[in-house]
Amino acid sequence: HGQTGTVKGIRGRCYEVEVKIGNSKKLLIIGKEHLRTNKGSAK
Incomplete structure (x- = not known):
């Protein structure tokens, strides 16, 4: 719900997005x- 992150790479047709959740950073694979x-x- 309304997360902001940074695109770190591409995996197939999806993007690897780094998002801070709590005190840790998570790498999400998002279409x-x-x-x-x-x-x-x-940019």
Whole structure:
């Protein structure tokens, strides 16, 4: 629900996204249809 993360790589058709959950960082494999660009992103 509304997590913000950093794309670390591509795995097939999905993206590896690093998200901070609590005090730890998790690497999630997410399809592009579940992602959107952060409006504050300059890239």
